[in-house]
Amino acid sequence: MTSRLDELNKKLQTNTSQGLASRNSSSSPSSLRPPVNPSLRPPPSASGANRGLFPPLNSVQRASSASQARKKVHLKPGHSPLDWARINRTEPQYKLRGVAPNTPPPQYVRIDKDELKKHRTRDDCWTCINGKVFNITPYVDFHPGGVDEIMKCAGRDGTALFNKYHSWVNADRMLENCIVGVFTKD
């Protein structure tokens, strides 16, 4: 019985080592590597000082250096975007528009260039964005880009400046209760 078992074990060992030997002899370790495709060489950024760095040093995905850092605007306490959203919701519309309570709705109020020009001070500030004139007086201190920046569009059509800095900002929504009227170019 034992000799039968020994025989079987011996047979098994011989088969296994033969199998491995045949695999190893037909393939050297280098032939196990995938074929090298020359068009898939590492990019130049993977060499020299950039080696192993991701994203590479010159990538736009890297934070800018201190000299290029954006100037941070410090808004006064109580002047966060959320504070503005609350005021926009709760303050009576005529106050945000800066008009008397019985003033006609904005779609009936036409404002020309000369009228717009009269409102360009910190205490009385209008601007036109995409054909609508807004009283931005209550908003100026809430502007995340700072007072000086937003005052550049005071008393004039600010559409181009607005779009240059943040075309994604929805002025209609943010200033929906500050609308005074519609702009007439003539």
Ligand code: HEM
């Ligand atoms: C009624 C007019 C404007 C409104 C409602 C407005 C609104 C905003 C809002 C909501 C942001 C924050 C954007 C964000 O975080 O993605 C912002 C940022 C900014 N705005 Fe305005 N803006 C106005 C006019 C202007 C004008 C005329 C200028 C420039 C002359 C300007 C320059 C900037 C700049 C530079 C920032 C960037 C601040 C930062 O990223 O820290 N904005 N503005």
